[in-house]
């Protein structure tokens with residue numbers, strides 16, 4: 332029996348998954364809500380399932396009464412009609428429409444904007460930390476940065492940034508943590524805002540990634556044939572696929588580096604030795620990012636899959652038709668068959684070596700739904716992490732790591748708060764106002 336709401340499980344689910352991995356290609360697990368799911372926890376098995384079209388991404392139709400038709404419910408329903416919830420050929424059509432907009436050239440062009448956003452946020456963090464009390468790096472840095480970057484991707488004007496941040500914060504919070512109506516209001520506001528934004532981009536394309544998504548021909552050169560609701564779903568998908576995942580990557584990497592100061596020093600020394608080649612690939616900072624993605628997979632599992640027919644796995648396990656299946660990326664990326672000493676945080680695995688680098692982790696998934704934003708997420712982390720430790724050299728964890736709260740559930744994983752302080756000698760002077 333697995334209780335995804337259990338706080339100890341949320342913090343350290345790895346021993347449980349290691350047990351499942353040792354017991355076969357897939358395990359049928361009873362969940363505390365009374366349902367069952369098949370969990371896939373091995374590296375090779377995860378890749379096999381994610382590339383197999385018999386594991387569908389289309390959610391089953393909900394049985395029972397339809398939900399009330401409120402504006403917030405309409406917003407949620409619009410969000411659900413996106414490419415991550417589609418199979419080929421529908422998925423292939425939608426994915427082709429995004430290829431040009433997410434080209435390496437377009438993503439890399441965001442670098443100066445991301446650098447500026449990082450600088451602005453870190454100035455704020457530094458000022459707060461200078462007051463002496465602990466500052467929560469999730470709240471002040473790891474959460475706002477990805478939301479602001481997606482704002483850039485979508486071409487949200489600067490004046491609307493703080494509203495986007497606030498609505499996103501609310502829809503990502505548990506309903507009982509907010510005043511009555513606040514959650515519903517945030518969903519409707521986001522839907523209304525994105526609808527207007529899309530109309531704007533259609534009428535007057537700007538120099539942002541979302542405008543090129545709306546206007547540029549797809550991979551095969553054909554004009555984009557987005558339906559209005561599909562673009563709305565895409566805007567929602569970019570926001571939700573991109574913010575909590577990247578937030579977890581930034582928070583987990585910061586935590587790991589604070590716990591492994593020798594790895595931080597090695598990455599900083601490597602950067603100093605390569606001064607003037609800030610965007611050089613393959614150095615120690617890149618290795619820190621890859622190893623964090625492997626060791627602390629920001630998505631614990633993929634989205635749910637459903638078997639369209641009975642599937643027999645290589646070890647003879649049969650998953651019946653219409654079963655819910657979760658590929659546990661966090662477990663697959665710690666498979667001892669692939670990674671020696673898999674629970675150790677060892678960035679050097681991802682440095683070029685005589686014996687080659689470690690196998691690619693599965694944090695961005697595998698197969699047709701491989702993360703569309705992988706390059707953007709890596710770019711953000713590559714700018715944010717060195718800048719954080721350079722701007723605030725005296726950063727210290729202000730809580731015991733084993734007491735940090737983690738978000739319950741099987742889908743995402745990362746610390747919810749990361750309280751830090753600055754060593755006095757390194758705290759920036761508070762500007763006089």
Ligand code: HEM
Pocket residue numbers: 414415416426481484568569570572573574576577580628629630633634635660693694695696697699700701702703704705707708
């Ligand atoms: C560290 C950060 C991130 C991680 C770990 C991550 C991980 C993933 C994974 C595992 C999937 C596949 C899910 C599945 O197969 O069920 C996925 C899909 C996706 N991701 Fe990311 N992601 C990250 C950041 C981003 C960002 C920044 C964006 C865009 C702004 C983004 C956009 C998407 C989209 C659109 C899909 C769906 C692709 C498809 O269905 O073909 N992701 N991501």
